[in-house]
Amino acid sequence: MIPTGAIPAGANPPVATTFFFYLLAATMIIGGILVITRKNAVHSALALITTLLAQAALYLMLYAPFVAGVQIILYAGGIMVLFLFVIMLINMERSVKERQFNKQWLVGIVAAAALGGLFIAVYTTTTKGKTLFPEGRLLYGETDNTQKIAGLLFDLHTGQYMFAFEIASLLLLVAIIGAVVMAKKRI
Amino acid sequence: MDFMLHITTLHYLVLGAALFLLGVIGVLTRRNVVIVLMSIELILNAVNLNLVAFSRYWQGIHGPQALHGQVFAIFVITDAAAEAAVGLGILIAFFRNKETVNVDEVNLLKW
Amino acid sequence: MHAFIDYIQSYLSSKQTPGAAGNLFWATVYILLVFGGLSVAVIAMNWLERKILAHMQVRLGPMRVGPHGLLQPIADAIKLLLKEDIIPSEADKFVFWIAPFIVVLAAFTVFVVVPFGPQHAITDMNIGILFMLGVSSLSVLGIVTAGWASNSHYPLIGALRSSAQMVSYEVAMGLAVVSVIMMTSLETGTGTLSMIDIVRSQQTQQEWFIFKFFPLGLVGFFIFAIAMVAETNRAPFDLPEAESELTAGFHTEYSGFRWSLFFLAEYSAMIAVSSIAVTLWLGGWLRPFPNALNGPTWDLVFSLFPGITFLLFAAICFYNTARMPKHPLFRIQTMGLAGFGAVLGLIGLVLLIPKVSVRVGDIYWFVAKVAAFMYLYIWYRGTFPRYRFDQLMKVGWKVLLPTGLALLILTAVVAMRTELWAQMTGALRP
Numbered sequence: 041m042i043p044t045g046a047i048p049a050g051a052n053p054p055v056a057t058t059f060f061f062y063l064l065a066a067t068m069i070i071g072g073i074l075v076i077t078r079k080n081a082v083h084s085a086l087a088l089i090t091t092l093l094a095q096a097a098l099y100l101m102l103y104a105p106f107v108a109g110v111q112i113i114l115y116a117g118g119i120m121v122l123f124l125f126v127i128m129l130i131n132m133e134r135s136v137k138e139r140q141f142n143k144q145w146l147v148g149i150v151a152a153a154a155l156g157g158l159f160i161a162v163y164t165t166t167t168k169g170k171t172l173f174p175e176g177r178l179l180y181g182e183t184d185n186t187q188k189i190a191g192l193l194f195d196l197h198t199g200q201y202m203f204a205f206e207i208a209s210l211l212l213l214v215a216i217i218g219a220v221v222m223a224k225k226r227i
Numbered sequence: 228m229d230f231m232l233h234i235t236t237l238h239y240l241v242l243g244a245a246l247f248l249l250g251v252i253g254v255l256t257r258r259n260v261v262i263v264l265m266s267i268e269l270i271l272n273a274v275n276l277n278l279v280a281f282s283r284y285w286q287g288i289h290g291p292q293a294l295h296g297q298v299f300a301i302f303v304i305t306d307a308a309a310e311a312a313v314g315l316g317i318l319i320a321f322f323r324n325k326e327t328v329n330v331d332e333v334n335l336l337k338w
Numbered sequence: 339m340h341a342f343i344d345y346i347q348s349y350l351s352s353k354q355t356p357g358a359a360g361n362l363f364w365a366t367v368y369i370l371l372v373f374g375g376l377s378v379a380v381i382a383m384n385w386l387e388r389k390i391l392a393h394m395q396v397r398l399g400p401m402r403v404g405p406h407g408l409l410q411p412i413a414d415a416i417k418l419l420l421k422e423d424i425i426p427s428e429a430d431k432f433v434f435w436i437a438p439f440i441v442v443l444a445a446f447t448v449f450v451v452v453p454f455g456p457q458h459a460i461t462d463m464n465i466g467i468l469f470m471l472g473v474s475s476l477s478v479l480g481i482v483t484a485g486w487a488s489n490s491h492y493p494l495i496g497a498l499r500s501s502a503q504m505v506s507y508e509v510a511m512g513l514a515v516v517s518v519i520m521m522t523s524l525e526t527g528t529g530t531l532s533m534i535d536i537v538r539s540q541q542t543q544q545e546w547f548i549f550k551f552f553p554l555g556l557v558g559f560f561i562f563a564i565a566m567v568a569e570t571n572r573a574p575f576d577l578p579e580a581e582s583e584l585t586a587g588f589h590t591e592y593s594g595f596r597w598s599l600f601f602l603a604e605y606s607a608m609i610a611v612s613s614i615a616v617t618l619w620l621g622g623w624l625r626p627f628p629n630a631l632n633g634p635t636w637d638l639v640f641s642l643f644p645g646i647t648f649l650l651f652a653a654i655c656f657y658n659t660a661r662m663p664k665h666p667l668f669r670i671q672t673m674g675l676a677g678f679g680a681v682l683g684l685i686g687l688v689l690l691i692p693k694v695s696v697r698v699g700d701i702y703w704f705v706a707k708v709a710a711f712m713y714l715y716i717w718y719r720g721t722f723p724r725y726r727f728d729q730l731m732k733v734g735w736k737v738l739l740p741t742g743l744a745l746l747i748l749t750a751v752v753a754m755r756t757e758l759w760a761q762m763t764g765a766l767r768p
Binding site: 057058061065068069072073075076078081084085088091092095098099102103104106107110111114115118119122123126127129130134135138139140141142143144145147148149151152155156159163185188189192193198201204208211212214215216218219220221222223225 | 232233234237238239240241242244245246247248249250251252253255256257258259261262264265266268269272275276279280282283291292294295297298300301302304305306307308309310311312313315316317318319320322323327328329330331
Binding site: 080082083086089105106108109110112113116117118120121122124125128129184185186187190 | 430432433436463464465468469471472473475476478479482483486487494497498501502505508528529530531
């Protein structure tokens with residue numbers, strides 16, 4: 041079960057995939073640990089930004105350049121700026137000196153550990169000598185990823201996600217109005 | 228050793244699972260609302276990583292047109308943007324009324 | 339060894355960017371060239387800005403260090419590097435330390451996809467313009483963290499202003515860019531985000547996008563041109579670092595080397611957004627009238643431009659050498675200026691060689707267009723008074739954003755009409 045497609049003309053095989061995967065994965069995991077352990081919310085936000093950028097690089101390695109671009113422009117450039125902005129608007133000096141973890145932290149850790157056990161169980165399950173998720177090798181990329189995604193989103197004939205796209209825009213509109221209503225003192 | 232060296236879909240899934248767990252621990256144990264929201268972002272990102280990895284695998288079977296995972300990832304990012312906007316809006320309103328950002332101090336139904 | 343030389347030579351014949359050819363050696367060379375050239379351009383901009391502003395205000399500007407102050411930026415750089423690097427005691431040390439590097443990294447990484455010519459780019463991504471907008475928007479993170487980490491009032495206010503300003507102008511900027519991406523899909527049916535393909539589609543459509551669907555392309559260009567000034571925190575939108583209100587804004591507490599990193603980032607960000615504007619609306623590396631005035635004669639005429647420009651600079655140098663005071667104290671300066679002119683003239687003569695001018699023609703036109711934008715930046719700074727912050731927000735949200743939305747819809751309608759008309763008459767494609 042190893043799908044290996046032919047390399048399209050003009051596409052280069054990736055360089056040192058293994059090395060970069062482990063480098064980026066380590067960056068992401070360390071960043072994630074820092075996010076949930078730092079006292080200062082700004083440090084957490086910076087760690088999260090590192091994680092998000094490493095993830096964008098992983099998307100590039102998975103030949104999803106458009107998703108990587110959206111990740112950088114929306115997550116790292118948009119959402120995280122919003123986070124930093126709000127952290128600076130509300131005065132966090134008090135919360136840095138307080139207890140950082142809530143009272144049921146032990147229960148939380150146990151629940152998370154149970155979930156982790158479930159993950160391990162699922163990923164190591166073998167039926168007839170095969171794991172549940174086949175270890176397919178990744179293919180080499182093609183160059184018109186963006187156009188194909190646009191086709192799925194907007195095209196009249198192949199666009200099966202057009203309705204979902206419209207609903208997503210409605211969701212964003214609702215979110216904008218909701219955020220304004222929540223955050224403004226007097227409307 | 229071969230299985231460590233050749234990066235397959237499974238590697239990405241395991242990484243996604245690890246990130247998801249970190250996010251869950253953050254949501255369940257932290258008091259600071261901002262960091263809880265960031266942990267939610269971690270969870271959404273773990274999901275996205277899985278979706279894109281699956282999309283890559285799916286392309287190997289069904290040809291390069293099968294980009295459904297990536298389209299889903301874009302929808303998840305849209306959703307994350309909406310969630311962050313509303314969540315931070317609520318956070319500002321909350322901070323204005325109670326002068327705190329700790330989740331376990333939100334224990335009144337009406338203020 | 340032989341294989342290595344073959345590896346180096348194989349790229350030269352492959353009419354591609356080093357990234358597309360997968361040639362690591364040439365990619366490294368291009369990266370070093372682009373980043374080195376960028377640093378030199380920033381240093382040159384420093385001198386030019388002071389000189390041009392001075393002449394606009396009927397002053398002389400730097401005159402002492404070197405002939406006509408030509409060595410002033412080098413003296414400045416040495417001063418900045420030798421200055422004591424102060425970290426405020428109440429600052430968040432790590433974040434304070436890392437913030438300038440975030441800004442510089444964001445400003446420099448952008449240049450990976452800037453196309454100086456059909457094969458003169460480090461690489462060509464198929465998300466080129468998205469990558470440029472995304473990475474250049476990362477610099478706001480550095481600015482915000484710099485302002486916050488200083489733990490002081492002026493930097494914090496500057497950082498908040500800056501983030502609010504950059505986030506709101508990014509929206510208008512994005513709308514203007516999307517209208518161009520829509521235009522790239524004409525005639526071929528599929529649009530593109532790749533910087534090189536955007537310029538190529540301007541060539542196939544025989545029109546710079548600034549003139550496309552007159553006046554729609556022009557309106558988009560103006561939206562971008564206003565938004566990009568706000569995006570780079572330059573006058574008249576330089577509120578985050580407004581001297582009279584905030585001392586120096588987000589970099590008040592920075593000094594020495596770290597401050598010079600902010601300076602470097604600001605100027606390279608200016609060059610980056612100007613290259614976006616040039617690529618999207620002004621035909622990138624294309625020379626004027628590539629389709630109307632073609633043929634060997636016109637090719638020859640336009641290939642003379644790079645050499646003649648440098649010879650002109652050399653002539654200016656020699657003219658000023660002749661005007662230098664004849665006092666013996668000025669002898670070294672006079673000789674220096676004459677030597678500088680001789681070097682420029684020599685470069686100009688080399689550029690007149692046909693084999694060389696063919697290779698650098700694209701780069702020349704791209705750089706010339708970007709240089710025009712750089713001059714505009716200085717001109718704005720010398721001309722316009724600074725906006726108030728509420729006026730700035732009003733311009734962004736109440737003028738540029740609705741105009742951008744209207745532009746987007748109108749472009750879509752007009753493009754659709756053109757396509758349908760072409761299909762009905764069968765003029766363009768079946």
